[in-house]
Amino acid sequence: MRDIASIAQYAHHVLKEAEIVGLPRRYRGKVRDNYDLPDGRRILITTDRISAFDRPLAAIPFKGQVLTQTARYWFEQTADICPNHVLAYPDPNVVVGRRLDILPVEIVVRGYLAGTTSTSILTRYQRGEREMYGHRLPDGLRAHERLAEAIITPTTKAADGGHDEPLSEAAILEQGLLTAEQWRTVSETALALFARGQALAAERGLILADTKYEFGTDADGRIVLADEIHTPDSSRYWFAESYPERLGAGTAPESFDKDYVRNWVVARCDPYRDPIPDIPPEVVLGAASVYIRAYETITQETFVLPDPAEVPLERIRRNLATYLDDGTAERRN
Ligand SMILES: Nc1ncnc2c1ncn2[C@@H]1O[C@H](COP(=O)(O)OP(=O)(O)O)[C@@H](O)[C@H]1O
Ligand SMILES: [Mg+2]
Known part of the structure; x- marks a missing residue:
């Protein structure tokens, strides 16, 4: 450094x-x-x-x-x-x-109960919500605790400067934002990318807590990963070493101070x-x-x-x- x-x-x-x-x-x-x-x-x-x-x-x-x-x-x-x-x-x-x-849905993947904005799952959980983005979270989770499995919390991709709105699989399909086939592909792909990201991050002493992907379609309708991937802007990384102690103490995990x-x-x-x-x-x-x-x-x-x-x-x-x-x-x- x-x-x-x-x-x-x-x-x-x-x-x-x-x-x-x-x-x-x-x-x-x-x-x-x-x-x-x-x-x-x-x-x-x-x-x-x-x-x-x-x-x-x-x-x-x-x-x-x-x-x-x-x-x-x-x-x-x-x-x-x-x-x-x-x-x-x-x-x-x-x-x-x-x-x-670019598909009109941002694919946010979260492995931990975290976040600071009003749409983040930690903020909503602390307000007492348990149903969010089409998932049900169990009672008794601590702030920054690992989720039983990574979940996708999709949002709209807001045009120019607007705010991203929460979605769910059901809403995406009902509103016709993605076809069922597109949703299946992007959700499976995003979870696989996230698993790879978490595994490599772990080798470096890092926890990849959450991230966001943007996908688009090419002329043949094929789904392709766009924009950026696992950058400090699109992702939350924590230091694994101090994580257990911070979790126990109820303080925010140590991160690159974005x-x-x-x-x-x-x-x-x-x-x-x-x-x-x-x-x-x-x-x-x-x-x-x-x-x-x-x-x-x-x-x-x-x-x-x-x-x-x-x-x-x-x-x-x-x-x-x-x-x-x-x-x-x-x-x-
Ligand atoms: N391969 C691509 N084709 C078309 N648009 C893309 C591609 N990759 C990224 N984008 C878009 O380009 C823009 C990148 O600029 P950025 O500063 O991130 O914009 P924003 O403020 O909209 O997030 C984003 O709107 C993103 O969706
Ligand atoms: Mg951007």
């Missing part, structure tokens, strides 16, 4: 926006800037944006690279389970995928009402070092620091130009 002093020179080495002049059909998501090429490829550029409280908070050095490279690791580790959208990685922050029709920035903000203002103060460099760098640590722990690979003299967006533009030019050259030959 890098200490803050050793990455201090990267404090402003961030990718906030990835506007690439000349690429068509930009969709600016919360985290990624996406472009759809006419030939059916989708370019997904993962920026360093971090959002919370329904608004952008800051840009964290390396976050986009960590997400892209963590997803790459997991796409490779799970390619035998299901096909994924990946075509190429022209830059550390960029994946080129096959553009899919909420590093969020906690700093909450301690200083009401983020839903007040203007958010500027996040100081040591907090930004602290968060950056947590992302590096997450990448290295999850993948057991060393994080390759980018060249500090290079502006990330310029590097990405150059790498994409080379990637796209090569393709044109190949087609000409």
Whole structure:
């Protein structure tokens, strides 16, 4: 793990926006800037944006690279389970995928009673609910306890900035969001991916507590894994070593502190009402070092620091130009 002093020179080495002049059909998501090429490829550029409280908070050095490279690791580790959208990685922050029709359901898989948002199973359980997402949870579970088996708690995939709404298998089929065959495929696949994720995480001393998958269909109607997989943004990881003690004490399990920035903000203002103060460099760098640590722990690979003299967006533009030019050259030959 890098200490803050050793990455201090990267404090402003961030990718906030990835506007690439000349690429068509930009969709600016919360985290990624996406472009759809006419030939059916989708370019997904993962920026360093971090959002919370329904608004952008800051840009964290390396976050986009960590997400892209963590997803790459997991796409490779799970390619035998299901096909994924990946075509190429022209830059550390960029994946080129096959553009899919994304299914309107986000497949959230949970192995533990956890979560902090109003739709999470822990919040609902603590409010006294037992029936949720089409499952019935037993009485007497402790916060953060392992569930008897992993469950799928599907939500709608909200369009632009909306909130995801809870679903269930019955609701998905009744509303015709997925066909019975599609539901069977995505639910079986998601549970298999999650089991693989948990098994590999366990070898690294980690618990993969929950995660979210997005699937799409290709031109032949085949179901393909899209977006990202088992990244710190889409997943909750805990440290296995301290888990039993934390569970016993009733305190939250130890995790890569994804909420590093969020906690700093909450301690200083009401983020839903007040203007958010500027996040100081040591907090930004602290968060950056947590992302590096997450990448290295999850993948057991060393994080390759980018060249500090290079502006990330310029590097990405150059790498994409080379990637796209090569393709044109190949087609000409
Ligand atoms: N292969 C793909 N084809 C089409 N859309 C995709 C593919 N992979 C991911 N997406 C979509 O691209 C977007 C990625 O950008 P992101 O910042 O995550 O957006 P959002 O704020 O909508 O989550 C998401 O809307 C995701 O559903
Ligand atoms: Mg997203």
